[in-house]
Amino acid sequence: xxxxxxxxxxxxxxxxxxxxxxxxxxxxxxxxxxxxxxxxxxxxxxxxxxxxxxxxxxxxxxxxxxxxxxxxxxxxxxxxxxxxxxxxxxxxxxxxxxxxxxxxxxxxxxxxxxxxxxxxxxxxxxxxxxxxxxxxxxxxxxxxxxxxxxxxxxxxxxxxxxxxxxxxxxxxxxxxxxxxxxxxxxxxxxxxxxxxxxxxxxxxxxxxxxxxxxxxxxxxx
Numbered sequence: 001x002x003x004x005x006x007x008x009x010x011x012x013x014x015x016x017x018x019x020x021x022x023x024x025x026x027x028x029x030x031x032x033x034x035x036x037x038x039x040x041x042x043x044x045x046x047x048x049x050x051x052x053x054x055x056x057x058x059x060x061x062x063x064x065x066x067x068x069x070x071x072x073x074x075x076x077x078x079x080x081x082x083x084x085x086x087x088x089x090x091x092x093x094x095x096x097x098x099x100x101x102x103x104x105x106x107x108x109x110x111x112x113x114x115x116x117x118x119x120x121x122x123x124x125x126x127x128x129x130x131x132x133x134x135x136x137x138x139x140x141x142x143x144x145x146x147x148x149x150x151x152x153x154x155x156x157x158x159x160x161x162x163x164x165x166x167x168x169x170x171x172x173x174x175x176x177x178x179x180x181x182x183x184x185x186x187x188x189x190x191x192x193x194x195x196x197x198x199x200x201x202x203x204x205x206x207x208x209x210x211x212x213x214x215x216x217x218x219x220x221x
Contacts, residue, residue: 032213037086037107054197076117101149162189181215
């Protein structure tokens with residue numbers, strides 16, 4: 001997080017000293033679909049298990065939230081929050097340990113991002129509002145589980161965090177102000193879920209998602 005803020009300051013100074021001097025505030029609502037949640041371990045031999053002892057599958061979910069952004073020249077700082085839902089199924093087939101069955105997960109998360117966005121070609125294509133954003137995202141996690149069969153205990157981390165990257169632009173503008181936008185976002189962060197097949201010492205388990213959606217602008221000035 002400290003490294004991110006160290007990068008923000010010089011970029012803001014550069015953006016305010018060069019290019020078009022623009023200051024704008026936007027408030028918007030976002031909604032879309034996503035795929036992700038818990039990133040499970042896929043290397044069973046690395047944790048002393050048979051290759052097919054554990055597998056996972058993820059279904060598409062949804063998210064909705066609110067965003068507020070402030071533009072300084074060709075740079076945006078954006079934050080907000082959103083609710084995200086993902087559904088996953090974990091399959092256990094470990095005769096050696098006596099675990100066999102499925103664990104259905106409903107993964108609910110509140111995401112709080114803080115990103116820095118750079119406008120791409122603002123002079124040539126100002127109406128598109130095309131920008132690439134990167135930053136830090138914090139998640140607050142809650143699980144609903146349905147267990148079928150003898151399954152191992154697990155531990156939930158109620159908070160996770162990591163890096164996020166997004167590309168967004170305007171689909172509709174009116175009187176020089178954005179009304180409707182489109183965005184795509186990816187995220188990779190720290191672990192949410194720990195069990196014998198996703199132990200703390202394994203590198204792969206974590207949290208992640210890919211999302212796409214629409215941004216509806218409520219306020220611009």
